[in-house]
Amino acid sequence: MPAYRPLDRRLTAPIPAPPPPPANCSYQGQPAVCVLDGLLSIIQWQGVRERANADRATSATVTNQGTE
């Protein structure tokens, strides 16, 4: 028994990309991102995925498609 209702804008708004990591190293005299900071930025992207999945779960509940 589907109960369609418009999705709240909060659930459909684009999720912004996390900011780029700081350029704490230098390459040929120019500031550059250190590899360690680059790897650590994966954590930010993991956070984006978590947020997206949380909103997907909420969307499923709101549209009565279960919680999975």
Next chain:
Amino acid sequence: MKLATLGWGVLGLLVLAAALEWHGHHRGYDDGVQATQAAAKKQVDAAVADRQLAEAQRAADALTLATVRRELKTLKDGLEAQRAISQAALDARDQLQNKLGKLLVQRTVEAQRAAHEDPQCADLARLPVCPAVAGQLWGPAASDQAGTSH
């Protein structure tokens, strides 16, 4: 004497004729009554049958209506319950996102601290990302920043 006998005979004939006449009339009357009664009974039977049919139809309609009402009620209750669940999920949404954000900040801080404190990570902390990869990951700005200076 002869005349008297004749008189009685005539009287007898008259009485017989009257009786026959009465009998015939009566039979005709009875037939008429029976026909009328039969016709009336037919009409009554037909009316009774019509009424029974109408009553049965009305009962069936009432049953159908009750069933439809009950189904609509079930549907309405279900929709209201789902609406409540939806509203609760929407109400909890911002809180959930805030919680995830806080957990992420916490995890980031811990990971950065651990990484920068660990001497085994020191090489990576000094090593710059090469421009080609930086450009792919963080755009041309990062690539320029990383030093393809012409």
